[in-house]
Amino acid sequence: MAVFVAAPLVSREYENRTHLFAWTQDVRPRRWLAGQVLFLGGIAVVFSAVLGVLVINLLSELKMAMGTAFFPIAPFAAESFDASVPLLIGHTLFGFALGLAFSVLTRNSLLSMGLTLVGFVGTRMFAVYFLRERYLPPIRTSRADGPGPYVYQVPWDGRRVDSGVEYVNGVPGHFAEFQTADRLGTFQWIEAGLFTVVAVALFAFAFWWAGRLRRV
Secondary structure, three states, X not given: OHHHHHOHHHHHHHHOOOHHHHOOOOOOHHHHHHHHHHHHHHHHHHHXXXXXXXXHHHHHHHHHHHOHHHOOOOOOOXXXXXXXXXXXXXXXXXXHHHHHHHHXXXXXXXXXXXXXXXXXXXXXXXXXXXXXXXXXXXXXXXXXXXXXXXXXXXXXXXXXXXXXXXXXXXXXXXXXXXXXXXXXXXXXXXXXXXXXXXXXXXXXXXXXXXXXXXXX
């Protein structure tokens, strides 16, 4: 939806010169754009919500069938983390708004589609590999080394943020910083909110810039 619908939404009108008919005296660019965004963006949001429900149900059935102890997908893995209706809607709104902003700004379909793809994937990867583990301060534990095997401090269903060697009461040991699985829902809402806020800003820019476009 971001690359193939939102990105060429305005640029295609300019390339085909159909904006001369679409943007008449009675239909201003912003009004025309609002109708397109509400219709196509609404379809995208509904689709993402339905997809989110299906994915959540699928993961729940797999976990019940395999048992929690044997379920191979950790809570902070991308498959589990992204299985959230608010989060998928936030990602969808961001992608649509990003494509629309590039479409209005460049008025070149191929360029706006390429920029949208790179921008969306790059932003998502930045969130997955850098932001997600930092939405809240991590829990920190430390343990002095002793006889016997090493005892892992990070829970099996947690997400490791950092770990290393340190002295505990003058004795060599290890520390670990991690996020626990009970924070998953909070993290999903935080990320959904961040992407939605950025989407609102991109929509505002797109509509502001659309009012400045010339019709010829």
